[in-house]
Amino acid sequence: MSAPTKTYTAKSTTGRAQTEPAMVRWGLTAVALVFLVLFLVLPLAAVFSQAFEKGLAVYLEALREPDTLSSIKLTLITASVSVPLNLFFGVTAAWAIAKFSFPGKNLLITLIDLPFSVSPVVSGLIYVLIFGLQGWIGPWLQEHDIRIVFAVPGIILATIFVTFPFVARELIPLMEAQGKDEEEAAMVLGASGLQTFFRVTFPNIKWGIIYGVILCNARAMGEFGAVSVVSGHIRGMTNTVPLHVEILYNEYNYTAAFAVASLLAFLALITLAIKTVAEWKVRQQLENN
Amino acid sequence: MKLFKRHNNVLPGFGLTLGFTIFYLSVIVLIPLSALVFRTAGLTWGEFISTVTAPRVLASYKVTFGAAMIAAAVNSIFGVLVAWVLVRYRFPGRRIVDALVDLPFALPTAVAGITLATIYSPNGWVGRFLEPHGIKVAFTPLGIVLAMTFIGLPFVVRTVQPVMEEIEVELEEAAVCLGASRRQTLQRVIFPMLLPSILTGFALSFARAVGEYGSIIFIAGNMPMVSEITPLLIITKLEQFDYQGATAIACVMLLASFSMLLVINLLQRWSRRFSD
Numbered sequence: 001m002s003a004p005t006k007t008y009t010a011k012s013t014t015g016r017a018q019t020e021p022a023m024v025r026w027g028l029t030a031v032a033l034v035f036l037v038l039f040l041v042l043p044l045a046a047v048f049s050q051a052f053e054k055g056l057a058v059y060l061e062a063l064r065e066p067d068t069l070s071s072i073k074l075t076l077i078t079a080s081v082s083v084p085l086n087l088f089f090g091v092t093a094a095w096a097i098a099k100f101s102f103p104g105k106n107l108l109i110t111l112i113d114l115p116f117s118v119s120p121v122v123s124g125l126i127y128v129l130i131f132g133l134q135g136w137i138g139p140w141l142q143e144h145d146i147r148i149v150f151a152v153p154g155i156i157l158a159t160i161f162v163t164f165p166f167v168a169r170e171l172i173p174l175m176e177a178q179g180k181d182e183e184e185a186a187m188v189l190g191a192s193g194l195q196t197f198f199r200v201t202f203p204n205i206k207w208g209i210i211y212g213v214i215l216c217n218a219r220a221m222g223e224f225g226a227v228s229v230v231s232g233h234i235r236g237m238t239n240t241v242p243l244h245v246e247i248l249y250n251e252y253n254y255t256a257a258f259a260v261a262s263l264l265a266f267l268a269l270i271t272l273a274i275k276t277v278a279e280w281k282v283r284q285q286l287e288n289n
Numbered sequence: 290m291k292l293f294k295r296h297n298n299v300l301p302g303f304g305l306t307l308g309f310t311i312f313y314l315s316v317i318v319l320i321p322l323s324a325l326v327f328r329t330a331g332l333t334w335g336e337f338i339s340t341v342t343a344p345r346v347l348a349s350y351k352v353t354f355g356a357a358m359i360a361a362a363v364n365s366i367f368g369v370l371v372a373w374v375l376v377r378y379r380f381p382g383r384r385i386v387d388a389l390v391d392l393p394f395a396l397p398t399a400v401a402g403i404t405l406a407t408i409y410s411p412n413g414w415v416g417r418f419l420e421p422h423g424i425k426v427a428f429t430p431l432g433i434v435l436a437m438t439f440i441g442l443p444f445v446v447r448t449v450q451p452v453m454e455e456i457e458v459e460l461e462e463a464a465v466c467l468g469a470s471r472r473q474t475l476q477r478v479i480f481p482m483l484l485p486s487i488l489t490g491f492a493l494s495f496a497r498a499v500g501e502y503g504s505i506i507f508i509a510g511n512m513p514m515v516s517e518i519t520p521l522l523i524i525t526k527l528e529q530f531d532y533q534g535a536t537a538i539a540c541v542m543l544l545a546s547f548s549m550l551l552v553i554n555l556l557q558r559w560s561r562r563f564s565d
Contacts, residue, residue, distance in 0.1 A: 039439055089310065096310050100303045100307070111319070119539075119542050122542055228524070261399070272391055
């Protein structure tokens with residue numbers, strides 16, 4: 001803009017018309033960044049700052065506490081059951097939906113997405129209504145001394161419900177975009193169904209699977225509402241890490257609460273990093289096809 | 290299998306994979322959700338209506354849906370701005386900022402809840418600057434709006450961003466050649482193309498906020514009639530062993546989710562028509 005006289009070259013016209021003056025650009029960028037810092041960076045920084053407020057020794061001590069350790073163990077168990085189940089489901093559902101055409105396909109996709117639109121509290125409640133003492137099969141379960149709600153199986157079931165769509169909804173559009181030519185070629189050349197899947201399909205959807213699994217895992221380890229309803233909050237027994245954070249916080253044990261919360265925040269950061277890489281790889285793969 | 294036309298598909302496993310998909314979907318999602326509907330059907334119509342329209346319940350709808358509406362509106366404005374800045378402008382650290390937008394998806398809600406409550410409490414990092422001006426965020430309905438804005442933040446950005454990326458330069462060039470000013474181009478060419486995705490993002494953000502529990506309860510103060518959200522009321526009823534009350538209110542919430550899902554599906558169909 002230093003030119004003293006207006007020049008009407010084609011370049012300057014389109015350049016000016018397709019973007020805003022530099023002042024406006026900087027202004028908008030600044031507003032957007034301030035908003036994001038206030039809403040994203042500040043909370044993230046606060047978690048770690050509060051956790052380390054009283055020094056590393058107190059931080060480590062909070063993490064070594066037996067109840068914390070047992071909550072970590074329960075969260076790991078929950079994720080290690082629910083994530084593989086939903087992964088298996090996601091791959092089979094995506095195979096059926098992306099590689100074949102059948103009536104009712106759109107309805108099926110909508111139903112798979114359903115758990116995302118149900119409130120976490122309602123997701124927990126439905127299992128209490130079935131397996132709780134006042135529930136459908138609750139009395140029968142009690143007679144046979146089987147505990148589902150207010151015990152570990154209930155926590156796992158509720159977690160499976162809330163993380164149900166993650167892998168499937170990532171893989172369905174990806175596999176649809178890739179079509180089925182490569183698989184058909186493999187079959188015609190004499191490969192078995194499993195060979196076709198593992199040698200042809202799998203390499204194509206590998207990063208999509210990683211993307212789905214990492215988000216599924218983050219939600220499985222971090223779910224609060226649904227798990228809170230079915231857990232019964234028995235310390236050291238049915239407390240997952242997020243529930244343990246709540247208990248510590250409500251006991252005004254802020255440093256310990258944030259120390260445990262920092263583990264989850266760290267998990268979130270790792271999740272974001274892997275997700276970003278996976279997203280980039282998926283895009284690359286789609287462009288190569 | 291004659292029912293499904295297979296068009297000479299040579300790929301195997303259709304029956305098996307579709308069968309397992311429907312089985313797993315039924316066991317995990319459909320049967321449990323139908324339990325809620327059947328349990329509600331056990332109530333008489335009068336009982337149901339008096340439960341879901343009790344003053345405390347009505348107040349909770351007002352707080353929940355009202356706050357969700359404001360939060361979704363805030364997210365729509367800032368979401369479009371953030372998406373625009375990320376797509377159109379170049380600045381150092383853009384990729385990191387882009388990745389960070391998804392933080393509310395990845396950060397467990399309980400962590401978000403205690404952190405926001407701490408930052409915005411009267412002596413917190415932000416709260417201490419608001420307190421002298423008489424602005425109380427933590428433990429008021431404003432805190433609910435704040436938490437809902439946090440968890441809904443990525444939805445508008447992530448639905449608008451891909452549409453913005455695909456806007457062709459030629460369209461803007463054509464507008465300029467026909468004599469449009471920058472403002473006219475934005476208003477008449479770009480905004481109409483973005484509108485369906487903005488509305489979709491708004492609806493997604495709203496739907497998420499209405500059902501949200503974990504990030505809100507720590508900052509809300511949870512005062513009945515004032516700052517009590519509907520999901521919390523369900524839990525309160527459950528803890529008092531009022532299963533009927535919890536079920537009836539949950540059924541209303543489920544109905545609300547289904548209606549929003551329908552609206553979102555229609556919006557997405559509309560925006561797809563635009564992009565084709």
